[in-house]
Amino acid sequence: MLLKNQPKRVGYNDPGRADPVIEMPEERKKAEGPNPRFHVAVTATDTPYSKWQCRIMYYWYKRVKDLPGSDMGGFTRVLHSGRPDNLMGKIPSFVVDPLPHGLDQGYVVLNRPWAFVQWLEKATIEEEYVLMAEPDHIFLRPLPNLAHGKFPAAYPFFYIRPAENEKLIRKFYPKGSISNVDPIGNSPVIITKSLLKEIAPTWLNVSLQIKYNPEADRTFGWVQEMYAYAIASALHGVKHILHKNFMVQPPWDINLGKSYIIHFTYGCDYTMKGILTYGKIGEWGFDKRLYINSPPPKNLTLPPPGVPETVVRLVKMVNEATANIPGWETLSQPKVLSSYGPDRRVEPVINMAMDPDQGVGLNRLKFHVAVTATDSLYSKWQCRIMYYWYKRVKDLPGSDMGGFTRVLHLGHSDTLMEEIPSFVVDPLPEGVDQGYIVLNRPWAFVQWLEKAKIEEEYILMGEPDHLFVKPLPNLAQGKNPAAYPFIYFKPEENENIIRKFYPIGSILNVDPIGSSPVIIAKTNNGTFYDLYAYAIASALHGVKHNIHVNFMVQPPRDWNIGSSYIIHYTYGCDYNKKELTYGKITDWHFDKRSFQDGPPPKDLTLPPPGAPETVVRLMSMVNEATAKIPGWENL
Known part of the structure; x- marks a missing residue:
């Protein structure tokens, strides 16, 4: 190979990957001349x-x-x-x-x-x-x-x-x-x-x-x-x-130097002190994968002081482009749902003062599993794996799991109707979601609850990337639904904004949750929105949730499965032969976003020794499902 403009360190500012400088042959230098255009x-x-x-x-x-x-x-x-x-x-x-x-x-x-x-x-x-x-x-x-x-x-x-x-x-x-x-x-x-x-x-x-x-x-x-x-x-x-x-390639390259191109393939997450949080959602962040279904909005929040110049320049260049490209504002999703800033801070999960499992097993009622979905290949393969594991654990001891419905917000049927129990509802009218497809989720539940015949008294709102680790009991208690607390949902820190939608009552009434996973009585389902909106809507209806930290785990952030019921594989997992590389792609890698246009192949390589049990279990479960689901190789 011929190396030119070789810095002291090769790779993503990694001092362990040093290569010697290999000069171009002298005859090549003499042969250099004006280069034609490319x-x-x-x-x-x-x-x-x-x-x-x-x-x-x-x-x-x-x-x-x-x-x-x-x-x-x-x-x-x-x-x-x-x-x-x-x-x-x-x-x-x-x-x-x-x-x-x-x-x-x-x-x-x-x-x-x-x-x-x-x-x-x-x-x-x-x-x-x-x-x-x-x-x-x-x-x-x-x-x-x-x-x-x-x-x-x-x-x-x-x-x-x-x-x-x-x-x-x-x-x-x-x-x-x-x-x-x-x-x-x-x-x-x-x-x-x-x-x-x-x-x-x-x-x-x-x-x-x-x-x-x-x-x-x-x-x-x-x-x-x-x-x-x-x-x-x-x-x-x-x-x-x-x-x-x-x-x-930010965030791993921290200096622009004399480089010609920024390649924004990696997510960038930082604390407000400018400390990289390595793939774990930080107080400030930018990741192109947040905008799979629509473009980023104009005027993204700039990084906090201390963030490397590569990341600062990237966001500034994105902002300049979106400000000057004609018609960009008609394509953007709402700013409140854009790349995240100080409203998504990482801190320890708040546990309930009461025992979250108190009463579990006493007079429990079955719940119906409902997952909203699209007809994209990305959604389909995740739904197939989720449904496989639902069937595997549904009838085991300790389960209160009832029926299953994939709520398909397309307005028409698709190829999975016979394989997975499905119910077709209409999408939002064109343009209402402003390209943010997740807004179809509450509208899908409104229609499904109104039109479908649901035998069970309770509902589990799940997502396609949920895998059932073990039989799930009904964690809800009467009028108190069960929910998982998300570390980046901070109602108190966003009180000024939340008060526009929840003007009266203690801000503590707004639980730090999203709409999934949640087990809730059918009769409690009022108007649904997503994430913060669901938490606010619940508070408006006077609904408080039992917060269950063991509802699910999210690898690689959560290392131990413990007594958890669900694996939520929303984050990418990257490891070298010794340790987690925090979103930096190295020796071993699994990220659902790598399979947006088709399902993962069978028999994925297992993580290296030392990877947490959550990641190992995730891969073992994906491999079992893909090996057993009929016709997987044809997809």
Whole structure:
């Protein structure tokens, strides 16, 4: 590999990953000269999540493209949906076909090499070079052509480790030194058009070979397409010049230095003192995954003092883009539901003064399990796993679990109607939710309670990402529902806002809860809203909840299962071979958001020794469900 602009530390400010500086050969230095312009190409889907990132990326491309020092040429969003979308007139776009149905096995990233194969074959590209980029790249400053003829430019990822995976890589790269496989992905990469045309078909083939090899699929996981590009390049004898200053990835890179791109793939969470909380929801935070169904609002709260300049610059650049992109305000969700700030502080859970399980087992009544859902693949696979575990524990001793309903707020049926008991309700009228799809949850419950025949006297409001660890008794007591206390719900700290909706009565009447998990009598269900709104609505109806800390656990924050009944896998789990890496992707990783376009594969790799029992149990339960649910491999 050829390393250029190599800092003292390789990787995410990790002093344990130091590499020696490898200078470019002297003859290469002499051969350097003026570089031609490059075309910026980003592969994309037609989802709201992809669209808003592309709009911000394109805004900053236009801002820096013609500044001194730039070799940036044209721009193309390579849309692998097979059809145009509503951004065609706003961003230069080229439509290509997705892979044939089922070929990607739910791993949508496999469409990336296929998209480049088609685009290079069919499009007219004036520039001799191409920058392969991603929607979550923001240009900090004008980008020169870092490539040199037959030597493309790439960014070295610390977690792409060919030498450590040599035995597996040899299945796809049987001959030649393993050092020929660069520690890179396909993005960001600046490469000649002619060279990319040669590599792209091989990149596609190797990607499919890895996906269809169970061992490689499990080992490489979500970075398998990155390994595929590195292997394909080696098969063509292509070596990359590695530029550590190509981009920064907050929060792990804390200094901008001379970098050209911000890659905002990781969530950023901090205390108000500027201390990173490593994937645990902090007092201030920004995470692109909060905006899967709609774009972030304008004017996000800036980070507190002490937060690294990479994070501050990221939020400022997002804010500038959203302030200047025409029509952005019509796409944003309500500000109160935007990225979080000082109203989501982390502190110890408040326990009830009374024994929360007092009376459990005496004159208990069964409850109906209800989960609101959409027809997205992301919702479907979670519902299938949840329903599997509901059936596994429902009739065991100690259970008060009754029937089950997936409340589908689509207005029409879907493919899971026969597999999972479902009840179809209408979504909110178009535009009412302002893109915040969760607002359909209370409306779904209003309709379901009004129209459905529910035999049980109590209801458990669950979510698709809830797994039943053991039989669940009815934790509610008459008019007092049972709920789980969320550490980031602070009614007292938000009293000024809450008083707009709850003007009379003690603020202590507003419980620190959301709408799920909650076990509540049917007759107690008044007007439902979500999260804070549910807590306020309950207070308006004079309803107080029994707070059960053992209702559920949330790995990786909660380490021990203890006597808990539910695993809620809302957070990503990342570990190296020794410890939790706090949202920093390393040796082992599981995050439900990695499977937004299709279900996880069977037989996921278990966590390394030392990972908490909550994470180990989660993976074991997911694996059991995917092994037993009929037809899982066809999804």
